[in-house]
Amino acid sequence: MAVTLKEVAQQAQISVPAASLILNGKGDIYSKDTNERVQQAARTLGYRPNLAARAARSGKFNAVGLLMSDHPAYSRLSVKLLQSVMAKLSDKEMHLTMSQMTDAQFTDSKFLPRMLRQHMVDGMLINYTHHFPEHLSDFIHQLKLPAIWINARLDHDSVYPDEFHAGRLAAQYLLELGHRKIHYLEFEGSVHYSRTDRREGYTHAMMEAGLTPMHVTLPTQFPDQVDLDPMSCDTLSHVTNWLKANRDQITAVQTHSPWEARVLLYAAAKCGLDVPSELSVVTNGNESFNFMGIAMSSTVLPLTDMGQVAVEMLMKKIATPQKRIRAKVLESTMVPAQTTHAI
Amino acid sequence: MAVTLKEVAQQAQISVPAASLILNGKGDIYSKDTNERVQQAARTLGYRPNLAARAARSGKFNAVGLLMSDHPAYSRLSVKLLQSVMAKLSDKEMHLTMSQMTDAQFTDSKFLPRMLRQHMVDGMLINYTHHFPEHLSDFIHQLKLPAIWINARLDHDSVYPDEFHAGRLAAQYLLELGHRKIHYLEFEGSVHYSRTDRREGYTHAMMEAGLTPMHVTLPTQFPDQVDLDPMSCDTLSHVTNWLKANRDQITAVQTHSPWEARVLLYAAAKCGLDVPSELSVVTNGNESFNFMGIAMSSTVLPLTDMGQVAVEMLMKKIATPQKRIRAKVLESTMVPAQTTHAI
DNA sequence: TTGAAAGCGCTAACAG
DNA sequence: CTGTTAGCGCTTTCAA
Numbered sequence: 248m249a250v251t252l253k254e255v256a257q258q259a260q261i262s263v264p265a266a267s268l269i270l271n272g273k274g275d276i277y278s279k280d281t282n283e284r285v286q287q288a289a290r291t292l293g294y295r296p297n298l299a300a301r302a303a304r305s306g307k308f309n310a311v312g313l314l315m316s317d318h319p320a321y322s323r324l325s326v327k328l329l330q331s332v333m334a335k336l337s338d339k340e341m342h343l344t345m346s347q348m349t350d351a352q353f354t355d356s357k358f359l360p361r362m363l364r365q366h367m368v369d370g371m372l373i374n375y376t377h378h379f380p381e382h383l384s385d386f387i388h389q390l391k392l393p394a395i396w397i398n399a400r401l402d403h404d405s406v407y408p409d410e411f412h413a414g415r416l417a418a419q420y421l422l423e424l425g426h427r428k429i430h431y432l433e434f435e436g437s438v439h440y441s442r443t444d445r446r447e448g449y450t451h452a453m454m455e456a457g458l459t460p461m462h463v464t465l466p467t468q469f470p471d472q473v474d475l476d477p478m479s480c481d482t483l484s485h486v487t488n489w490l491k492a493n494r495d496q497i498t499a500v501q502t503h504s505p506w507e508a509r510v511l512l513y514a515a516a517k518c519g520l521d522v523p524s525e526l527s528v529v530t531n532g533n534e535s536f537n538f539m540g541i542a543m544s545s546t547v548l549p550l551t552d553m554g555q556v557a558v559e560m561l562m563k564k565i566a567t568p569q570k571r572i573r574a575k576v577l578e579s580t581m582v583p584a585q586t587t588h589a590i
Numbered sequence: 591m592a593v594t595l596k597e598v599a600q601q602a603q604i605s606v607p608a609a610s611l612i613l614n615g616k617g618d619i620y621s622k623d624t625n626e627r628v629q630q631a632a633r634t635l636g637y638r639p640n641l642a643a644r645a646a647r648s649g650k651f652n653a654v655g656l657l658m659s660d661h662p663a664y665s666r667l668s669v670k671l672l673q674s675v676m677a678k679l680s681d682k683e684m685h686l687t688m689s690q691m692t693d694a695q696f697t698d699s700k701f702l703p704r705m706l707r708q709h710m711v712d713g714m715l716i717n718y719t720h721h722f723p724e725h726l727s728d729f730i731h732q733l734k735l736p737a738i739w740i741n742a743r744l745d746h747d748s749v750y751p752d753e754f755h756a757g758r759l760a761a762q763y764l765l766e767l768g769h770r771k772i773h774y775l776e777f778e779g780s781v782h783y784s785r786t787d788r789r790e791g792y793t794h795a796m797m798e799a800g801l802t803p804m805h806v807t808l809p810t811q812f813p814d815q816v817d818l819d820p821m822s823c824d825t826l827s828h829v830t831n832w833l834k835a836n837r838d839q840i841t842a843v844q845t846h847s848p849w850e851a852r853v854l855l856y857a858a859a860k861c862g863l864d865v866p867s868e869l870s871v872v873t874n875g876n877e878s879f880n881f882m883g884i885a886m887s888s889t890v891l892p893l894t895d896m897g898q899v900a901v902e903m904l905m906k907k908i909a910t911p912q913k914r915i916r917a918k919v920l921e922s923t924m925v926p927a928q929t930t931h932a933i
Numbered sequence: 934t935t936g937a938a939a940g941c942g943c944t945a946a947c948a949g
Numbered sequence: 950c951t952g953t954t955a956g957c958g959c960t961t962t963c964a965a
Contacts, residue, residue, distance in 0.1 A: 249709050249733075251942060262952050267944060277950060293733070298710040299645030300942035304957050308642060310687075317673050324669055330660050333690050342704060343688050344653075347676050361685060366592050367641040390592075390636070483883030510883035516859030538881055540826030540853035594958060605936050610960060620934060643958035647941050 258288035312368040331554025393564035403571040410441040413546045413579040414448020425590035426499040433503035434467035486514040499527035523588035542584035601631035655711040674897025736907035746914040753784040756889045756922040757791020768933035769842040776846035777810035829857040842870035866931035885927035
């Protein structure tokens with residue numbers, strides 16, 4: 248067994264509760280000397296408070312759970328977001344416990360993640376973009392477990408990006424650069440609200456500028472499915488064919504996500520189209536990135552804010568669980584880089 | 591307060607310890623009827639065991655900590671690895687608590703992560719590729735806290751990939767395809783053992799085949815530093831220039847990592863060199879991937895095994911903390927895809 | 934087959 | 950300023 252408070256108290260010749268108070272920063276009622284003795288004893292013995300005992304007594308776990316899918320399409324785990332969440336929790340002397348659900352568990356109405364089955368966190372962050380099982384959210388409400396949703400467009404207890412704004416922002420940026428022949432490219436895929444919203448943001452900006460929106464959807468194989476059959480991917484040829492057929496009518500392309508943007512960049516190079524001098528490319532994304540030796544012009548999400556806001560909201564929710572908190576909608580910013588060029 | 595065992599026991603008209611035993615699967619000494627009553631009561635009341643109380647009493651947290659850097663170069667967080675770790679822990683009814691250190695904390699010899707300062711986990715997984723501060727590992731040993739290192743090449747208590755083998759494997763694959771003019775490309779960067787080992791694996795395979803290893807190191811800007819100045823990246827031009835100058839002497843390139851491979855693919859397209867018909871590209875990596883609409887031929891790590899092995903080792907370590915466990919070295923496999931072609 | 938008693942390590946409420 | 954008493958929710962031990 249590890250060093251306990253009792254041993255520290257004995258060593259410092261004081262009662263256990265006194266040692267507890269002192270080590271928790273409430274020692275100002277004790278003498279300078281006693282404080283010193285206790286601190287010293289704790290240090291020499293290598294005392295580490297047992298968080299389980301503390302939680303058992305105080306009724307607070309000082310822990311937050313993060314629930315997500317193991318399917319990248321349902322719950323993309325942004326490392327930056329995760330870091331921001333952890334940093335913010337760390338400030339509050341709380342920790343993060345992770346839990347993921349497999350697709351099978353996800354659809355099984357009887358399955359409950361450990362974090363819901365057992366009492367172990369003060370609140371939950373739920374990073375499910377869509378398809379969050381209703382029986383689970385019902386259960387969470389029923390438990391009155393404080394929870395904040397991330398990336399889900401709900402009216403309350405939720406933090407999510409303004410995807411319409413992001414879509415419009417990217418288009419406006421291309422328009423400001425003087426582009427008129429701007430196409431919008433997306434691959435077939437899941438139906439998260441970001442998909443329609445970004446496209447509508449683009450459409451809105453084009454109409455505002457008196458231009459006709461040009462939108463194309465191409466078939467793809469989801470990049471994470473490459474495991475299944477690496478040889479069968481023909482995404483590139485779809486993009487290349489489209490680009491070849493339309494190159495005269497295009498000076499710029501806005502893509503739904505980095506996935507389309509990367510393929511497009513590669514296809515353009517294959518077609519001998521130089522980016523950015525002959526073709527500008529901009530995408531909506533989470534963070535700025537440089538996948539191919541060229542920095543992508545992109546809208547980026549304030550992921551750090553997002554994590555902080557989510558944690559702040561959760562803290563409020565934990566303090567007053569019954570009160571619903573108005574959803575926070577976050578705006579992206581446009582980060583110009585090396586794939587766009589004025590016309 | 592949530593539903594407690596006491597309430598369940600009252601409802602089922604039995605003592606608290608009896609209810610505890612029954613709900614923990616040790617109810618075979620009780621009558622069928624009693625078992626049923628307790629289970630029923632727990633269900634209708636929505637009982638969730640308080641893990642803090644259980645841990646306080648049993649002395650086991652049933653929790654594992656994951657310590658990493660927030661710097662992607664020191665501790666790349668593979669989502670697949672993380673998932674495998676979580677899944678394995680989930681099987682054992684344990685959970686994962688995350689902790690990251692910032693670079694500043696990392697270099698501050700006085701800083702201790704919460705997980706070490708406080709007693710809250712039964713063991714730790716440490717995902718630091720290099721530069722793990724000595725005062726921290728000393729501290730961990732001193733605490734006798736069971737710990738397993740991931741990605742660190744230590745003799746004991748460690749799981750890491752055989753990078754030499756991976757480097758050799760990729761080269762051998764190209765050789766089998768009939769390539770002779772095989773160059774090895776890497777960008778300047780940190781000095782993890784994977785860097786030299788992979789290169790030496792390549793070198794070894796080339797020498798075995800009676801060929802001269804051709805190795806080039808090009809300058810780069812770390813892809814994660816794009817935030818700092820997105821416009822200043824000239825990685826692509828370095829690769830393009832190198833490729834142009836050497837295209838006649840190259841039929842295949844092996845790259846240190848996907849980062850080089852992506853840039854190379856893009857550079858080749860820019861030069862009008864078709865992959866794979868005119869240039870084969872293979873890389874060492876963690877997982878197979880398709881970043882640009884073309885599936886990359888790559889060595890891949892058994893990340894799922896890696897997570898499982900790490901957890902298994904940690905469980906052993908927790909059971910017998912004093913015993914050192916021989917390090918487990920994992921071999922990659924070669925996954926051919928769309929970027930390689932027989933000559 | 935069941936219950937009572939004890940205690941994990943800690944914090945909170947009081948009394949002195 | 951300091952100690953005593955009590956108890957968080959649970960598991961373990963022992964007696965019946």
